[in-house]
Amino acid sequence: MGHEVRYRVRGGRRLAGTVFVQGAKNAVLPMIGASLMASKGRTVLRNVPIIEDVRRAVELARAIGARAELHENERTLVIDASTLSSPVLPAEIASRFRGSFLFVPALLHRLGEAVIEGVGGCNLGSRNLDFHYNGFKRMGATVTEQVADNGDGIIHIKAGELRGGTLYCDTPSHTGTENLIMAAAMARGTTLIKNAALEPEVLDNIAILQAMGARISGGGTGFITVEGVDELTAVEHTVMPDRIDAGVFVMAAAITGGELNLVGATLEHLGVAADKLEQMGVEFHQQGAVLQVRRDRALRPINVITDEYPGFATDLQSPIMAVSCLADGPSYIYERIFDGRFKLAEELVKMGADIEVNGNRAKVNGPNGLRGAEVEAHDLRCGSALVLAGLAAEGETTITSAYYLDRGHAHTAERLSQLGADIVREVG
Numbered sequence: 001m002g003h004e005v006r007y008r009v010r011g012g013r014r015l016a017g018t019v020f021v022q023g024a025k026n027a028v029l030p031m032i033g034a035s036l037m038a039s040k041g042r043t044v045l046r047n048v049p050i051i052e053d054v055r056r057a058v059e060l061a062r063a064i065g066a067r068a069e070l071h072e073n074e075r076t077l078v079i080d081a082s083t084l085s086s087p088v089l090p091a092e093i094a095s096r097f098r099g100s101f102l103f104v105p106a107l108l109h110r111l112g113e114a115v116i117e118g119v120g121g122c123n124l125g126s127r128n129l130d131f132h133y134n135g136f137k138r139m140g141a142t143v144t145e146q147v148a149d150n151g152d153g154i155i156h157i158k159a160g161e162l163r164g165g166t167l168y169c170d171t172p173s174h175t176g177t178e179n180l181i182m183a184a185a186m187a188r189g190t191t192l193i194k195n196a197a198l199e200p201e202v203l204d205n206i207a208i209l210q211a212m213g214a215r216i217s218g219g220g221t222g223f224i225t226v227e228g229v230d231e232l233t234a235v236e237h238t239v240m241p242d243r244i245d246a247g248v249f250v251m252a253a254a255i256t257g258g259e260l261n262l263v264g265a266t267l268e269h270l271g272v273a274a275d276k277l278e279q280m281g282v283e284f285h286q287q288g289a290v291l292q293v294r295r296d297r298a299l300r301p302i303n304v305i306t307d308e309y310p311g312f313a314t315d316l317q318s319p320i321m322a323v324s325c326l327a328d329g330p331s332y333i334y335e336r337i338f339d340g341r342f343k344l345a346e347e348l349v350k351m352g353a354d355i356e357v358n359g360n361r362a363k364v365n366g367p368n369g370l371r372g373a374e375v376e377a378h379d380l381r382c383g384s385a386l387v388l389a390g391l392a393a394e395g396e397t398t399i400t401s402a403y404y405l406d407r408g409h410a411h412t413a414e415r416l417s418q419l420g421a422d423i424v425r426e427v428g
């Protein structure tokens, strides 16, 4: 994992000012997968978030033979996939981020096979991939599993030629929908995907694929139709803003009683989270592409039920748990998407919170003043929630295992410092 990353936050400062929302992690990763389907030319992705998952994706693209250059200052990624040569997604890179599995359709189309030595991502309980495998199989692929000498499973997917068919997700899986669309984009014939995910990132990925020449309709309806084409071409595309990053900054204003201008944030992309934050006392004012937020009244408690878009995003569930610690009364949180996403609660308790967890339900007994402590980021959103808690806590909070936070948020300490926070990132 390399060096230990820690964040130190001294709380108690009200945040104010303007912050730039980063490009979306969950949009850029499938776009890198899509760019690998172009056998000629160079794809240019703009507004790329400079996060660890993108660095891993660049390493993985190179490991399978593509040329990939990440220009960090320009937030631009240039990919030439004409040299793609290896079907193997090596464990040491692929097991560090979930988005690695989004490289599979390109490998199937370009090389006829994909060998998956490991798939990573945050450890949030069971995270299955059966919708992806079943879809690939319905399109004519074979999927076999071998056990390596070290006991790890290696998945081998082979597809001489993928052909269109009727596919479905049992529940509207985000990456599942993206993978099935990409598999169908260059398959022979027509594919119908039922119960497709509606997330804005899925639509942004459809947009780049359409620009590349893919024939996709029905995005955003739950029924997506794809007419396979023989070839996709390299294009230039600007990655949409990250609605989860935006949501965390909204909550930074909420938890510190601050006032922020979020450049690039769209209220609609927050779905039900916007309504829950309004119920807590946050005021929103969308001014074109800038979202103004402020909170200057007491925080009220809320009920949250996580759901697929436009429901309350599971990736904002941990951050809102941190905010609800300060709310005036009990808040109720029901996590429906992942069965292991409450490790945050025990860390918040170390900071003085009162939280009862029962399976996938949590009750946060607010209000409780938070105090600084040494806490651990068990996953990415646990990390962002602990930063929020640290901003509101009395004294110093040290967040360890913060590589997870860096997986998904760019320049966290710099951006928060510019708004008046006292936060530093330490490595080593």
Ligand SMILES: CC(=O)N[C@H]1[C@@H](OP(=O)(O)OP(=O)(O)OC[C@H]2O[C@@H](n3ccc(=O)[nH]c3=O)[C@H](O)[C@@H]2O)O[C@H](CO)[C@@H](O)[C@@H]1O
Binding pocket: 026, 029, 098, 099, 126, 127, 128, 129, 130, 131, 132, 133, 171, 172, 173, 174, 175, 176, 314, 315, 337, 338, 339
């Ligand atoms: C890289 C990326 O885009 N990650 C996002 C994506 O993850 P990811 O795409 O992995 O999440 P999914 O939408 O696929 O998973 C949602 C639920 O469906 C289940 N499931 C999923 C696929 C499958 O084949 N079988 C199955 O049972 C999962 O176990 C989970 O309980 O969506 C999640 C839910 O919004 C977000 O938290 C992640 O940030």
Ligand SMILES: C=C(OP(=O)(O)O)C(=O)O
Binding pocket: 097, 098, 099, 120, 121, 122, 124, 315, 380, 381, 408
């Ligand atoms: C769960 C997350 O990401 P991933 O699917 O990449 O692990 C997340 O972004 O919170």
